[in-house]
Amino acid sequence: MSILRMSKTLFKNLFHGPYTVLYPMKQKEKFDRTRGKVKITIEDCIFCGICQRRCPTGAIQVDKSKTSWTIERLQCIQCNYCNEVCPKKCLGMDNQYTAPSKGSVKDEYIKCMNTQSPNE
Amino acid sequence: MGQQIIQPVTPSDLLTEVIKLKDAGYRLVAITCTNKEDLELSYSFDKDYELINLRINTDSKTEVPSISEFYPYSFLYENEINELFGSKIVKINIDFKDTLYKIPVKTPFGKKEGDE
Amino acid sequence: MGKRTVVPFGPQHPVLPEPIHLDLVLEDEVVVEAIPRIGYIHRGLEKLVEKKDFQQYTYVAERICGICSFMHGMGYCMAIEEIMEVKVPERAQYLRVIWAELSRLHSHLLWLGLLADAFGFESLFMQSWKMREQVLDIFEETTGGRVIFSVCDIGGVRKDISTEVLTKIDKTLAGMDKELKEVTNVFINDMSVKLRTKGVGVLTKQQAFDLGAVGPMGRASGVEGDLRSTGYAVYGKLNFKPIVDEAGDSYARTNVRIKEMFQSIDLIHQCITLIPEGDIKVKVTGNPNGEHFMRVEQPRGEVVYYAKANGSKNLDRLRVRTPTFANIPALLETLKGCALADVPILILTIDPCISCTER
Numbered sequence: 023m024s025i026l027r028m029s030k031t032l033f034k035n036l037f038h039g040p041y042t043v044l045y046p047m048k049q050k051e052k053f054d055r056t057r058g059k060v061k062i063t064i065e066d067c068i069f070c071g072i073c074q075r076r077c078p079t080g081a082i083q084v085d086k087s088k089t090s091w092t093i094e095r096l097q098c099i100q101c102n103y104c105n106e107v108c109p110k111k112c113l114g115m116d117n118q119y120t121a122p123s124k125g126s127v128k129d130e131y132i133k134c135m136n137t138q139s140p141n142e
Numbered sequence: 143m144g145q146q147i148i149q150p151v152t153p154s155d156l157l158t159e160v161i162k163l164k165d166a167g168y169r170l171v172a173i174t175c176t177n178k179e180d181l182e183l184s185y186s187f188d189k190d191y192e193l194i195n196l197r198i199n200t201d202s203k204t205e206v207p208s209i210s211e212f213y214p215y216s217f218l219y220e221n222e223i224n225e226l227f228g229s230k231i232v233k234i235n236i237d238f239k240d241t242l243y244k245i246p247v248k249t250p251f252g253k254k255e256g257d258e
Numbered sequence: 259m260g261k262r263t264v265v266p267f268g269p270q271h272p273v274l275p276e277p278i279h280l281d282l283v284l285e286d287e288v289v290v291e292a293i294p295r296i297g298y299i300h301r302g303l304e305k306l307v308e309k310k311d312f313q314q315y316t317y318v319a320e321r322i323c324g325i326c327s328f329m330h331g332m333g334y335c336m337a338i339e340e341i342m343e344v345k346v347p348e349r350a351q352y353l354r355v356i357w358a359e360l361s362r363l364h365s366h367l368l369w370l371g372l373l374a375d376a377f378g379f380e381s382l383f384m385q386s387w388k389m390r391e392q393v394l395d396i397f398e399e400t401t402g403g404r405v406i407f408s409v410c411d412i413g414g415v416r417k418d419i420s421t422e423v424l425t426k427i428d429k430t431l432a433g434m435d436k437e438l439k440e441v442t443n444v445f446i447n448d449m450s451v452k453l454r455t456k457g458v459g460v461l462t463k464q465q466a467f468d469l470g471a472v473g474p475m476g477r478a479s480g481v482e483g484d485l486r487s488t489g490y491a492v493y494g495k496l497n498f499k500p501i502v503d504e505a506g507d508s509y510a511r512t513n514v515r516i517k518e519m520f521q522s523i524d525l526i527h528q529c530i531t532l533i534p535e536g537d538i539k540v541k542v543t544g545n546p547n548g549e550h551f552m553r554v555e556q557p558r559g560e561v562v563y564y565a566k567a568n569g570s571k572n573l574d575r576l577r578v579r580t581p582t583f584a585n586i587p588a589l590l591e592t593l594k595g596c597a598l599a600d601v602p603i604l605i606l607t608i609d610p611c612i613s614c615t616e617r
Contacts, residue, residue, distance in 0.1 A: 031385060031440055041388055055417070057402040078314045101317045101408045106416070146551055169470055172562050172579040186551065186562070191488045193551055215470050215587035243297035
């Protein structure tokens with residue numbers, strides 16, 4: 023009958039409740055593989071600069087003299103290429119996104135090159 | 143994956159070759175242009191998943207006849223190549239005269255003075 | 259002869275997903291001629307090949323378009339692999355086909371929703387997009403992104419899918435099959451849909467062939483041509499037939515796309531049963547040298563990738579000819595003689611993806 027054609031879907035929708043998530047009160051859960059933002063374990067980094075050369079947008083800056091690794095969060099396209107070419111495997115992908123903001127968001131990580139042992 | 147044949151032709155032979163392909167039932171797939179030392183136009187035709195390419199090596203001063211009398215929808219490709227590469231394809235059935243894309247730079251893919 | 263007026267359609271219009279401009283010449287509400295003007299999203303992606311090397315360009319090639327993004331990446335990688343004569347392992351080819359067919363499914367669901375919205379049937383639009391969310395969740399779980407996947411690479415794919423996730427995908431799609439049957443039943447049999455689409459924008463078989471229509475637009479007019487039959491990637495081992503309709507109006511195009519959706523679900527099921535174990539990637543060294551034309555079947559039709567390399571790390575030339583570019587002349591022909599109220603429907607039946615067209 024032509025009026026009741028969508029009846030099964032209609033009944034399900036009446037009793038199911040909303041299919042959408044009440045954002046920002048509740049967040050949708052992300053999966054493990056979601057590419058949110060790049061994270062680095064700075065102690066393993068040798069500052070070779072391969073990630074800086076291979077980044078398609080040029081968002082990474084590596085400075086060997088200051089032992090710092092900087093990333094411009096809003097220029098990063100979360101493509102994961104830096105993670106694949108890193109020889110020490112110190113880069114990884116976090117599954118939470120960077121929050122939006124005005125201007126540039128630069129995150130700088132500096133490695134402490136302390137040669138004194140802590141008990142001295 | 144089907145065959146791919148590349149066949150070089152001269153601008154004056156172009157129309158005779160195109161008439162032969164049209165009578166055999168080929169359809170036009172794309173017209174491509176590359177800019178190396180000079181302009182290299184490739185006309186691609188297809189029938190039953192076999193691809194035949196006609197290749198013309200020319201420069202931006204030679205006039206190339208348009209094939210829009212036989213394949214009327216080639217006007218979009220030829221206008222784009224005229225605008226981006228600075229070639230001279232004449233007698234297109236609908237000629238936009240460089241207003242198709244409205245980009246501020248003239249012939250961005252074409253040769254610039256003092257080129258590498 | 260009545261008085262002629264020129265009505266500009268676009269670039270901003272509620273029914274268009276992307277900006278395109280058409281000057282419609284009207285004679286008392288009947289369209290006589292249409293003059294297109296494109297170029298609102300020209301980003302110069304073909305010129306970017308001179309700056310980025312050929313491996314970095316994989317990421318740029320995927321971002322040409324949001325809806326057909328995986329197939330652009332796949333076509334680019336396959337063109338470079340043919341030039342460098344790299345043999346991709348079989349498991350990677352099966353995974354590529356699974357992702358490609360899922361792309362086709364979500365693109366057609368998006369299109370069905372937009373078509374329902376174009377004639378005001380908003381609840382059907384919401385139902386189609388609700389089903390599409392399930393496909394996008396599958397993408398996020400397996401590749402990491404909902405729209406841009408970054409999973410195709412020269413020499414294979416970057417991420418693997420485990421067997422439990424494959425069985426889960428199979429079950430989700432089987433459940434979606436039943437819901438899909440009910441929603442598409444409305445599209446095919448409802449009287450209001452039929453009134454707006456039957457007999458509107460008829461393209462005969464000879465016209466479609468002469469104008470070079472590709473994809474579902476050409477197949478709905480009787481022109482048989484589905485590039486998946488040439489057997490690239492692993493399509494040669496799968497069992498399917500191209501879907502062709504004879505009528506040539508908007509109703510036939512809707513029908514072809516709906517049947518293609520069910521065919522995609524069936525193809526994914528065949529792939530999941532046949533997929534072998536093995537590597538997913540092969541190491542690629544050196545630079546490409548040579549040229550090749552690669553053709554892939556996107557949800558909208560046939561896309562041609564022409565890559566020319568000269569032995570250095572940057573390609574000489576990359577040319578992408580997208581199916582919407584080839585369907586624009588067919589659109590201009592169908593617009594002649596239709597009423598002004600049918601113009602949005604006709605533009606949507608070619609499935610315009612203007613960001614692909616203008617790169």
